[in-house]
Amino acid sequence: MNTPDPVRIVRFALRLSLAAGFLSAVADRFGLWKAFGQGSWGSMSAFADYTHQLAPFASGWLLAVIVWAVTATETTLGVLLLTGWWPRLVGTATCLVLIVFGTAMAVSLGAESPLSYSVFAAASAGAAYAVLDTSTHRSADASKNPLQRTQFGRSSQAR
Incomplete structure (x- = not known):
């Protein structure tokens, strides 16, 4: 009987939980959590206000670039985490x-x-x-000696 590899299980849990965090935050910016009575921002403008708190030097077009770059980055990372690529x-x-x-x-x-x-x-x-x-399969000797x-x-x- 094969027992599951604990490293694979942990990696799977890490990638799903990180993906869920990124994609949930992006969904909140587009108001998708409002239907459930949840969320922090609920709109891109509210997210832009929060982003301005974190980057007070940014306003106007620079703030818009930061907001959309962060949203694109988090969406991309969320999807890549779900797929397990790279x-x-x-x-x-x-x-x-x-x-x-x-x-x-x-x-x-x-x-x-x-x-x-x-x-x-x-x-x-x-x-x-x-x-x-x-991807590595440790030999019995290597698993006994962590050094x-x-x-x-x-x-x-x-x-």
């Missing part, structure tokens, strides 16, 4: 986007905000998704 690239991009967002929140709104919304924990989830490797494991979860014997 996990290292997508996980790394997810981590970086969330670090930038969390840092902007901390600078503009205070350190409590990104911590309470677990932005940096989500960034760590993106990093974990990027580096967890399910033999090296970068990106590959054992020194797998190289």
Whole structure:
């Protein structure tokens, strides 16, 4: 009987939860959560106001570019996370986007905000998704000695 690979299960959970977070935020900007009586923004203009809080230097066309670039980035990452394509690239991009967002929140709104919304924990989830490797099959010796494991979860014997 085959038992499920725990690394694969964790990667699957990471990519689904990160995708859900990105796509839910995008759906909120378009008012899709209003039908359920939920959501934070409910419209692109409300999201633009929030974005202006995080990037007070931006207004007019620059604010519009930032709002739409962030929306396109989060939509793209959400879809790529759902598909599982390019996990290292997508996980790394997810981590970086969330670090930038969390840092902007901390600078503009205070350190409590990104911590309470677990932005940096989500960034760590993106990093974990990027580096967890399910393609290697460790030998019995490598699994007994964690010091033999090296970068990106590959054992020194797998190289």
